Amino acid sequence: MISLNLGITQSKNKPLVVVAELDDVARIYKMGDTEVRALDGVSVKFSSSEYWSIMGASGSGKSTLLNILGCIDTPTSGAYRVEGKDTKSLDDDSLSDLRGSSIGFIFQSFNLIPQLNVLENILVPTFYRNEESELSIARAEELARRVGLEERLLHRPTELSGGQQQRVAIARALMNDPQIILADEATGNLDSHTTEEILELFSELHDEGKTILLVTHELDVGKRAQNILTLRDGKIESITEGNG
Amino acid sequence: MLSSPFSRSVRLGVKSLFLHKLRSLLTTFGVLFGVSSVISMLAIGEGASEEAQEQIRQLGSQNVILRSLKPEEDPTSSQTTSATKYGLTWPDFERVAGTFPGVEGVVPIRNFTQEVRFEDKVLSNAMTMGTTAEYQDVTGRILHRGRFLGPIDDIKRNNVCVVGYEVARYFFPGREPLGQTIKIGPEYFEVIGVILPRVPIGASATSNAASVTVEIFIPIQTGISWFGSMNVKMNSGSRNIEMVDLHEVIASVKNAETVAQVAAASRTMLAREHPQNDYEVIVPLELLARAEETKRIFNIVLGCIASISLLVGGIGIMNVMLATVNERTREIGIRRALGAKRHHIMMQFLVETVVLSVGGGILGIGLGVLVPYLVEHYADMRTIVTLQAPFLAFGISVTIGLVFGLYPAWQAANLDPVEALRHE
Structure with a gap:
């Protein structure tokens, strides 16, 4: 139902390249005198064209892992490498660059910027890179068409349904053509029909060679991935195969 | 796009x-009112100072003016007829002319209160001034047509007069004023010249407001011989007789440096000769210096008021930006x-703050130009909106935006x- 013809055509059969790698990662928060080990010795490699879901009960360290994977937080110990770069050695600006170029965020509550219209929301990631705006606009329009919102370019987020907002967010995540798509409970606020549409989109992106990391607590959703990583008390409990 | x-x-x-x-x-609004008050206060201040300076310049910056002052009346005397003798005397005039070093010209002025008529037109409160030929040189007044009084007019006590431009317009509309004969008191005078008006100064501005435009100059000796040295004023039943030799003596000084000396000498001399304090000494150069000083103080005060309102405006903006x-x-x-x-986030919020304050600044420039216009129109005060004022105001509002936007932007x-994303 959603047409698919964007020029990212990586084949599934290409050799796998490690795009993100957690190496004995620990994240410790200090709450007064007590230490909270939100993550403890997590090691895992994510390769191109892989579709992972990250599951676990609340308090299992999912959010902390997501923050580290998204480069908005860094490990207390251990290393997290994105495309070969150790995030711990990067300064704030370089982390921003890395987020902008390599990671596409999709959030549970869509997180569109309310005062901007659909087109401008899709364009936001380009604001922070010195790119030619003419090309950016063409690409943004193309992405809007891909997620089926080419008729709504000048609408405000508040004028859209939840599913439509999430599709804008997906277009925004794709704007800088990042390798990793990081989705945090992306379907948590959507009905089952819309959830299906969004998961369909993820599968398509996966087919095109993106690395999809889907954080969820819904088993049905998690099973759509190739690999299911389950966290428990900050440690990896299991890595199992999904249906993807 | x-x-x-x-x-x-x-x-x-x-x-x-x-x-x-x-x-x-x-x-x-904070910046709006701040900026508009800066512009309008500057305009009003500039206008007032310009006006004062012009008036002072018209008095002649190299002149020292001695003026007769009527002493305080004794409030206990309720006589219906009173006679007072006061003011500058001819010996004073001689002393200034003869003994003060650096004095180039001295002009005596005596006012006569007489009714002035031409045909059926009457000027009942005209200021007829007796003076000498030097008056024009010393005061720098400009003739419209004809000639001013000459030395010979005084010696021969000619019945000639020079009338102010407005007098000529009133008496002789559409007619040639030169050669006409007007009646001053009981005597007839031939019009030999028309003189352009000037703006009056200081205290005399209000009291003589009417007479400024109705000035008539006659040779002083002619005036004295016809009208004597007594002025009779009728005030609600009582008769005031004033005896004054000279109402004013204007001394012109060779150069600006000696003005102070001549002024000091005049004061010393008059203090000795006039213990009843019936005179004043006006030194336009001193007034000019005082006007400059007043303007400086005025500017400082205005600057403080404007700074405070801008500060308040800036704090208002900062408060809103923090929220x-x-x-x-x-x-x-x-x-x-x-x-x-x-730095992107910083820039985003700084730009918003600057847009806010510049928006206020632009509205403020509009209001700040409008207010002086209204003041000029309704309060009849001169205002000058200088070209720099809007640019200054614009600069101020940009600066306010930057200064007061810095902290909120830095905070952002x-x-x-991680925390920001979790924020609801």
Whole structure:
């Protein structure tokens, strides 16, 4: 139902390249005198064209892992490498660059910027890179068409349904053509029909060679991935195969 | 549609501000009133100072003016007829003319209160001034036509007069004034010249406001021989007789440096000769210096008031921007997640603050130009809006935006992205 013809055509059969790698990662928060080990010795490699879901009960360290994977937080110990770069050695600006170029965020509550219209929301990631705006606009329009919102370019987020907002967010995540798509409970606020549409989109992106990391607590959703990583008390409990 | 990053920031900044139209509008008011008060106060101050300086210059910056003052009347005497003799005397005039070093010319002036008529037209309160030929040189007055009084007119006590421009217009509309004969008191005088008006100064401005435009000059000796040295004033039943030799003596000094000496000598001499204190010494150069000083103080006071209002405006903007940053914490987190660096966030909020304050500044320039216009129109005060004022105001509002936007923007830029994204 959603047409698919964007020029990212990586084949599934290409050799796998490690795009993100957690190496004995620990994240410790200090709450007064007590230490909270939100993550403890997590090691895992994510390769191109892989579709992972990250599951676990609340308090299992999912959010902390997501923050580290998204480069908005860094490990207390251990290393997290994105495309070969150790995030711990990067300064704030370089982390921003890395987020902008390599990671596409999709959030549970869509997180569109309310005062901007659909087109401008899709364009936001380009604001922070010195790119030619003419090309950016063409690409943004193309992405809007891909997620089926080419008729709504000048609408405000508040004028859209939840599913439509999430599709804008997906277009925004794709704007800088990042390798990793990081989705945090992306379907948590959507009905089952819309959830299906969004998961369909993820599968398509996966087919095109993106690395999809889907954080969820819904088993049905998690099973759509190739690999299911389950966290428990900050440690990896299991890595199992999904249906993807 | 989207051009340079800067114009995009401004455009998107304006868009964010338009999301809260009333709040943004109210926020700009502080700067609006600050800027408009700067401009209008500058304009009013500049106008007042210009006017004062012009009046002083008209008195002649190298002149020292001695003037007769009527002493305080004794309030206990309720006589219906009173006679007072006061003021400058001919010996005073001789002393100034003969003994003061550096004095180039001295002009005596004596006022006569007489009714002036031409045909059926009457000027009942005209100021007829007896003076000498030097008057024109010393005061720098400009003739419209004809000639001024000559030395011979005084010696021969000719019945000639020079009339003010307005007098000529009133008496002889559409007619040649030269050669006409007007009646001053009981005597007839031939009009030999028409003199252009000047703006009056200081205290005499109000009391003589009417007579400024109805001035008539006659040779002083002619005047004295016809009208004597007594002026009779009728005031609600009582008769005041004033005896004054000279109402004014104007001494022109060779150069500006000696003005102070001549002024000091005049004061010393008059203090000795006139213990009843029936004189004043006006030194335009001193007035000029005082006007400059007054203007300086005025500017300092205005500057302080304007600074305070701008400071208050700036604080208002900062307050609103701090609230905005708090309100948009989540947006900041989103932008950071999408690749925004700290300086991008900083710039975004700085631009919004500057847009707010410049918006207020531009409205303020409009109001600040309007107010002097209204003051000029309704309060009849001269105002001067200098070309620099709007630029100054614009600069001020940009600066306010930058200064008071810095802290909120810094706060926004330094939010932890993890915390910001979690913010509800």
